[in-house]
Every structure is written in C-alpha cells, then in structure tokens.
Amino acid sequence: MSPGPFRFYGLALAAVCLDAHAHHSYAEYDDSRMVEIEGTLVRAAMQNPHARFYVEGVDANGRAITWNLESTSLNWLQRLQVPPESFGEGSRVKFAGWPSKRSPERIYALNMLAADGQEILLFRTAEPRWRKETTGFGAENAQSFYSQGVASDTVSLFRVWAAVQGNAAMAFRPSAPLALTESAQKSVAAVDPLSDPTIEGCTPKGMPRVMSQPPPMELIDRGDVIQMRLEEYDMIRTFHMSGAADPAKQPRTPLGYSVGRWDGGALVVETTRVSAPYLNAAGVPIGSQAHFVERFTPAADGSRLDYTLDVTDPDSLAKPARFLRTWVWRPGEQVLPFECKE
Numbered sequence: 001m002s003p004g005p006f007r008f009y010g011l012a013l014a015a016v017c018l019d020a021h022a023h024h025s026y027a028e029y030d031d032s033r034m035v036e037i038e039g040t041l042v043r044a045a046m047q048n049p050h051a052r053f054y055v056e057g058v059d060a061n062g063r064a065i066t067w068n069l070e071s072t073s074l075n076w077l078q079r080l081q082v083p084p085e086s087f088g089e090g091s092r093v094k095f096a097g098w099p100s101k102r103s104p105e106r107i108y109a110l111n112m113l114a115a116d117g118q119e120i121l122l123f124r125t126a127e128p129r130w131r132k133e134t135t136g137f138g139a140e141n142a143q144s145f146y147s148q149g150v151a152s153d154t155v156s157l158f159r160v161w162a163a164v165q166g167n168a169a170m171a172f173r174p175s176a177p178l179a180l181t182e183s184a185q186k187s188v189a190a191v192d193p194l195s196d197p198t199i200e201g202c203t204p205k206g207m208p209r210v211m212s213q214p215p216p217m218e219l220i221d222r223g224d225v226i227q228m229r230l231e232e233y234d235m236i237r238t239f240h241m242s243g244a245a246d247p248a249k250q251p252r253t254p255l256g257y258s259v260g261r262w263d264g265g266a267l268v269v270e271t272t273r274v275s276a277p278y279l280n281a282a283g284v285p286i287g288s289q290a291h292f293v294e295r296f297t298p299a300a301d302g303s304r305l306d307y308t309l310d311v312t313d314p315d316s317l318a319k320p321a322r323f324l325r326t327w328v329w330r331p332g333e334q335v336l337p338f339e340c341k342e
Contacts, residue, residue, distance in 0.1 A: 027193035029098035029108040037067050037107065038094040044087040047341040048073040049202075049232065053109065055093060069095055071109040071122045072137075075215060075231065075336050080136050082120055091115035096129055101194060124166050137165065149303030149328030157267055157298055160218045160335055161305050161327030170326040172212035184284055184316035191283035198278045202340035204233035206254030206276020208292055208309055208323065217327070218335050219267075219296070226260055226267070234338045239269050247272045256292070266297040279316065287315025304328050 039057025053069040094113035100106035110126040113119050119128060121136035128134050146165040164170040180188065191198065204210065215231035228237040239260035247270075250257040256274035260267055271292040279286050290313040297306045309323040 026098075026108065028100050028102055028106070030101055031098045033099055034096055034110070035099045035107060036094065036096045037069075039067070039092075041087065041089055041091050041093045042066070044089060045341075046074045046077070046084075046087065048075055048338050049340055051077065053087070053093075053095070053112075055095065059104070065105060067095075067107060068103075068105050069097065069107045069109040071097075071112075073215075075338070077136075078336070080139065082136055083118075086112070086114040086116070086118060086120060088115065094130070146328075146330075149299075150330055151301035151303045152329065153302075155265070155298050155300065155302040157219045157296060157305065158221050159329060160216050160333045162216045162330050162333045163214045164326060164328055165214075170328075171214075172323060172325040175322040175324055178280075178284065178321050179318040180284065181314075181316055181318050187285050187316075188283050198281050198283050201342045202233065204235050204254065207256050207271055207274045208311065209276070209278065209280065210235060210237070210255065211294075211307070211309060211323075211325070215338075216333055216335050229335055231335045231338055233340055239267075263295075266295055269294040269296075279311070279313070285316050287313045289314055290316075302329060 037055060037057060039055040041053060042056050043052075043054040045052040051071045051074055053067075053071065055067045055069065057065060057067065059065045092115050095107065095109045096111040097107040097109040100108075108123075110121070110123040111119060111129045112122055113130050117131070119131035119134045121128070121134050121138050124137045126137060146162065147167070148164070199205070205213070210230060210232075213230060213232040217231065218229045220227040220229060224240070224242050226239040226241055228239070229235075230237070235255075237255055237258065239258045241260045244259045245257075247257045247259060250273050252273045252275035254274070254276040256271040256276075258269050258271040260269045262268070269292075271294070272290070274286055274290055274292070276286055278284060279290075290311065293310045293312075295308045298304070299306065305327040307325045307327070311317065311321045311323070
C-alpha cells in the first residue's frame with residue numbers, strides 16, 4: 001500500500017482546519033448510547049491523533065446545527081485503505097456514534113455511510129449498521145493485516161512491530177487489579193474524567209503510558225544504545241546498553257532514564273527518574289521512587305513480541321503491579337509520521 005496519495009490528501013484537508021482540539025480520552029462520550037445524524041459534510045480535518053468531521057444538518061427539533069464529530073486517526077484510515085473520496089466536502093453523509101456528555105453538537109463517530117453508499121467502520125469495536133459489507137475496521141483486509149503475526153526465518157527484536165487490533169488479550173493491560181495506597185486512592189477520586197487532566201493536547205505521554213499506544217513501534221540497534229521509535233507523537237525512547245551513566249544522577253524526564261541488558265534472547269530495560277505525573281488514564285500518580293522493569297521477548301518463530309512491565313512504586317502501589325501486551329510482526333508495516341494536531 002502506498003501512503004503517498006492518501007497522506008497528501010489528508011494533510012491538505014488538515015491545513016484548512018482552523019479549530020484546535022485536544023487529544024483526550026473517551027470519557028467525554030456516553031458509550032452506552034448511539035445516535036445517528038445525517039447532513040452535508042462541510043469540512044474534514046484528516047489529522048492525527050483524531051480526524052474531525054463537520055456536518056451541517058437539522059436536529060430533532062428542526063433547528064439548523066453543525067455537528068462536530070471526532071473519529072480515528074489519519075494514519076489508521078490510511079492503513080485500513082479507506083478511500084479518500086469517501087470524505088469529500090459537500091457530500092451527503094450519515095454518521096452513528098456516541099453522544100457527548102458536554103454538548104449536543106459533539107459525537108464520537110463509530111460508523112459512517114458515505115455518499116456512494118459504502119459503510120465505513122471507524123472504531124475497532126464498531127459493528128455494521130446499514131450495510132452487510134463494510135470497509136474500515138473489521139474488514140477482511142484489516143483483519144488479515146492486524147489479527148496475528150507472520151512467522152519468519154530470522155528472529156530479531158530489531159524490526160517494526162504492529163499492535164493487534166480487536167484482541168483485548170494482546171492489548172496493554174494490568175495482569176490484575178491495581179492495589180493502590182490510600183493516598184493514591186484519594187488522588188484518583190479527585191480526578192474529573194470530563195476535564196481529563198491526565199491527557200493534554202498533543203503533549204506526548206510519559207512512561208509507562210507511552211507503552212500502551214496502539215500504533216506500531218520499531219526497535220533499532222544503535223550499538224551503545226537501543227532506540228524505540230514510536231509512531232504516536234513521533235517519540236523516541238533510548239535504552240543505554242553500555243557505558244550507562246549513574247541513573248540517580250540523571251535529570252527527571254517524562255520518559256525517565258533507561259538502562260538495558262540482554263537476558264538470553266530477551267531485552268530487559270530498567271527505568272527510573274520518571275517525571276510523568278500519571279501511571280494510567282485514571283490518574284494514579286507516579287511517585288518519586290517509581291521503578292519500572294520491562295522485558296521484550298520475541299517468539300521462537302519471530303511472529304510475536306511479548307512484553308511485561310513490572311512497576312514498583314511505594315507511594316502509589318501497595319504492592320508491585322504487572323502490565324502485559326503483545327506486538328506482532330507483519331511484512332511491510334511502517335512507523336508513519338504522526339505530526340500531531342490539536
């Protein structure tokens with residue numbers, strides 16, 4: 001798949017978007033309800049981390065309205081091979097999605113019916129609504145590309161790894177409910193999910209939340225260091241493999257200071273000095289003594305990369321926590337430019 005035409009189209013549309021929108025969680029939207037709207041697509045901002053669609057129509061009371069719909073990213077639409085012409089400005093479209101808890105104009109779009117009659121699934125859990133055959137998430141080409149890895153003759157960490165779509169057992173997750181200290185419980189209780197202070201605009205996530213991101217990542221051997229290139233936010237993590245400085249003397253940063261070592265064929269990375277404020281989207285704070293140990297283990301056939309993250313944080317966790325996830329290897333996968341736009 002060539003990214004050129006779609007990407008040019010997307011950036012051209014993004015350039016006309018005058019509004020700024022924060023990259024936030026789904027807390028704003030009521031995922032227990034679905035609403036449908038229909039009208040004229042007057043503007044499409046094809047951008048990362050979320051595309052935006054502006055649709056003029058009439059609400060249930062007969063009043064003119066311009067809906068503001070948030071959806072998946074430009075990069076995912078590109079990977080899912082959704083035709084750019086589906087988002088032609090001036091076309092008649094229909095959307096279904098979760099209504100906002102804040103404003104009747106705002107919706108998170110899961111399904112779209114384009115002017116040509118093609119239904120597009122815009123979210124990984126979306127189900128067909130108007131057509132038996134759909135494109136986007138869940139389509140045959142998408143499933144074959146993201147559901148599993150491909151075995152290879154060469155087993156190596158140093159390649160592009162893709163996230164598995166629609167499989168919770170392979171997504172970033174805690175192995176058990178987090179055991180929080182009393183102070184951490186109070187901090188979480190004080191978080192307003194609608195205000196969502198745990199994510200702000202295009203500010204990159206810090207450790208460990210950066211490891212939960214769904215786009216692909218690449219591990220690169222640079223000799224004395226190993227780099228992890230993450231698509232989301234165009235981020236790079238650095239693992240110091242030899243000649244590492246004393247971590248205790250390093251400045252605190254959102255990603256901390258990481259020291260790597262080999263344990264057989266697995267890469268083990270220890271990270272300290274993390275200044276990121278939150279362990280997760282719920283607002284569990286990260287204490288000054290937080291210590292992270294990651295383990296990257298390739299499968300024997302090279303098709304999969306298993307990951308564990310052990311977190312010790314006496315300020316927030318009553319006992320250590322473990323997180324798990326899996327990436328898969330798919331030939332031709334790329335880490336695309338992200339170029340986040342708020």
